[in-house]
Each structure stands twice: as C-alpha cells, then as structure tokens.
Amino acid sequence: MSLIRLFSFRFMLISLAITTASSTAWAEDADKVSKYDYLPSDEVISIDVGEQKSEVLIRSWVGKKKLGAAIMFANTGMDADSAGLQAFLRRELTHTGWATISITPPNSVMTPNFATSPEEVAKAGEGKEIQKSSEPTQQFTDENWQKIREKQELFVVTSMDQLDALGKPYPGKRMLITTAQGAGLTISLLSKNQLPKPDILVVINPFMRQIDENQALPKLLAELEIPVLDIQSRDGHRASLDTVKIRRELSPHNSPYRYSQQLMSLNLTQETAWQTCLELIEGFAQRINKAYP
Template identity: 45%
Template sequence: MKLFSNIAKPLSSVCCICAVLLCLNSFMASASNADYSYLPASELKQLQVEGKDVPALLRPWLGNKQLGLTIIVPAFSERADAPGLVSNLRHELNYSGWATLALTPPSLSKAPYFVTHAEEVNKAGEQQNSVPANQEIPDFSAEQLALTQQQQRDFMLSAMAQLDSLGKSFTGKRMLIAIGNSANLVIELLETKHLPMPDILVVINPYSDIASVNKALPQKLAALSIPVLDIQSKDGSSASLATQAQRRVLSPANAPTRYSQQSLALDLSLQVAWNDSLKFIEGFANRINKAYPNR
C-alpha cells in the first residue's frame, strides 16, 4: 500500500460554519502542540497537515521476523500513543515482525459554542429549523455536519498520503489498524477508493455517531476485497454493537483469509483484552502471510 433555548437569535449559516472551523482549528493546534518529550526522539516524526506539524510515532520491528509495517489509527481525538490498547499494540507488534506507525487521528468536533450579545436578547428570532417542540435540536445542522466530516476526511487523507517516506525502510506487507469512529472513516475511504488498499485491515469496535452512516457500515466493510479482521468488545459503543451481527452475516462465507470476526470476552479497558486483541491480530496476520507470503 502506498501511503475525520432559544430566545437568542440564531447565528447565520456563515457564522455557524465559522464556529465549526474554529473547533477544528483548535484541534489542529492541540494536535501540533501535544507533548511527546517523554518518548525517545527517534520515535517522534512529524507530518504536515494544513501547514502544521502533527505527530506520528514510528517504532522498528525487533528480532529476526520482518513482515512489514503496521499503521495504527486511534479513535477520533485520541493521541498517537493513547494509553491502553493503542500503546500496547504499537510496542508489542514490534516483537512479532511488524514496525509500527501510530498516527494522530482526526478530531471529534464539539458542538459550536454560540454567544448571544446582550442587545440581541430581546430581538425576535428567525426560525431556521423545523424541529418539533418535543424533539431535541441537533448539535449540528446538515451543512455543519457535512463540513465537519469533510474536514475529518481531508485530515486523514493528508496524513496517510505522507506515510510512504516514513515507512520506506520497512519492506513487506502493510497492515492498517483503525479503532472506533476512525475505523468507520477508514472503511469509507477504502470503499470509495480514496485510500490505497492495505494488505490487511483490522477494525476494532467500528462505528459512526451518525445513524445513517453507521447503518451503512456493514455493507461498506463487506464490499472491501481485502483480508479483514473485525474485533468487537462488549464495552464497545452501542453503535458498534448494533452492527456486529450484520458485519458478520454480510462477510464472505468460508473465507478464512478474507474475513474473520473475533469477540473479546472482557472489556477493552482491561490489559488482558489488549493481549487477546494482540493474539487475534498476530494470528490473522500470520494466516494471511502464509497464504500470501512476502516475496
């Protein structure tokens, strides 16, 4: 593979878009200013996204086994060295023949923060939505949501496009591990051919917060013609649990080198579940490498 009440007068759509952009710019600032000084300098690499440095963490394979490079994408807004599963995978996979490259994922944007000036309070508002009184008003308008999603896609594509130079020393297969809502974005970008296909895809608790997008996730995953390992934990989001059965049903039958779904017996917050996930990944990767050995 070559390498997210309303007595106040509502803001205009332009102001709403600006609010979303401010949220995303704030994330870009926090991503570029993240402190990784406790890590060895050799691990810390920088990608250029929207003119800012965004950290990526690279560790070489250890030992005689040299299978390739694993790219790890944590869930939205997490650090490249997120404690728990991400940190465990990026260290432990090195001993089973994989260099690891952990990326800073796109942001999980917060709802826009609206400010109503005092002189505006007594003015009549302008109705800009038709949500019934007994229903919750969405955090984002359709326009804002589309803009946020495009920003997340652009962030992911920009970061992934720079991986060739970082991983060129590590020949062999490319395995892509994506977690949570980042997994949904990766599935979408692969299914629409905006990202080149990895040799192996691992998704862990994949989901989207948008109901219609989450509903379409199983079909998009099943459409990928690459080996997929699908890991689900009991403490995954309700959205990921809701599609687990359909993800399995839609997968190719009797195709052990095409799709495998594994359920974790314990919560992903526990170290034993990190180790079980590692074993699932190592086992699936070895099966794929045996079927399609490196040249």
C-alpha cells in the same frame, strides 16, 4: 530617599525583571517541548498536514522476524500514543514482526452548546419539521456536518499520503489497524478509494457518529476486497454494538481469509484484553501471510 532605601528599591526592580524574564523563557521552552518527550527523539517524526504540524510515531522491528509495517490510526481526538490499547499494540507488535507507524487522528467533534431564544421556538401551524421523540436531537445541519466530515477526511488522507516515504525502511506487507470512529472513517475512505488498500485491515469497535453513516458502514465494510479482521468488545460504543450482527451477516460467507469477526467478552479498558487483542491480530496476520505469501 536614603541611599540604602534607593539601593533596595532598585534591587527589587531588577529581581522582578529577572524573575519575569525567566518565567517567560520557561513558558516558551515549555511550549516547545513535545508531548512525546518521554520517547526517543528518532521515534517521533513531525509532518505537515495542511497548515498545521502533526506527529507520527515509528518503532522498528524487535527480533529477526520482519513481516512489514502496521499502520495505527486510533479514535478521533486521541493522540498517536494514547494510553491503553493503542500504546500497548504500538510497542508489542514490534515483537511479532511488525514495525509500527502511528499517526495522529483528527480532532473529535465537540457537541455544540446552544440555547433557543423564545422568538425562535416553532409555533403551532407554522409547518416546521419536528423531530420524533424517539430520535436524538439534531446537533448539526447536514451542511455543517458535511464540512466537518470533509475536514476530518482531508486530515487523514494528507497524513496517510506521507507514510510511503516513512515506511520505506520496513518493506513487506502493510497492516492497517484502526479503532472506533477512526475505523469508521477508514472504512469510508477505503470504500471511496481515497486511501491505498492495505494487505490486511483490522477494525476494532468501528462506528460512525451520524446514524445514517453508521447504518451504511456494514455494507461498505463487506464490499472491501481486502482481508478484514473485525474485533468487537462488549464495552464498545453503542453505535458499534448496534451494527455488529449485520456486519457479520453482510460479510462474505465461508471466506476465512477475507473476513473474520471476533467478539471479545473482555473490556478494552483491561490489560488482559489488550493481550487478547494482540493475539487475535497476530493470529489473523499469520493466516493471511500463509495464504498470500
């Protein structure tokens, strides 16, 4: 091999090595970049939840009004600054006197994919329980679902337990704002005294995934001895719409400081609905602050 060809071959190997090393380093750096790198660094707090890391987003008051802190807990599977209503309220509430503390919700439950082998198909006369045609196919055994629920609840409780320290710079009342399945989990945990009771609870399109849990939700909500603003939009999950009437019927009657249900004709996918939702929350909070200063 000539000297020129040998030099060219070595140069190619060196270039390849540098490129590979650079690509690896870039990939490692990319993994370290927070998904919230578009936010000020002092707004993103990392906490330990069991053996994993989770993020809490904090925004301070804007202006002279300082009422307290709004703790925000979105639907399962979302992040602490999910686009749409969550991100809008997280920023806009700070202009109404509420610092915002947004926690990362637990992961949502994926629908299992499975296939039944021919030998496992129930045969006539075997006496195995058969689901009615009107019932949805059971996706988890009761035991498996209980484990999933306990894992989700532990994640929420562990995250919430750390908020006292994070919220110290923002004295005043505590308002807890939760949506969809996050709201269902919150109602359940509050009913079991596993979360500290907020001064104000706002639930938006609340529901639980399991039928029996969802049917029990209105009674649990009605029994909470805290002011509740129950917001329902017309594009809420079907399970949420299924209980909206009974949530209102079971709530304390003639107690505007204890429970208020607001039905929104707008879809929460629309920006105009976000503003309407903000005004409903602000108005209810003002009412409660005047009644219980």
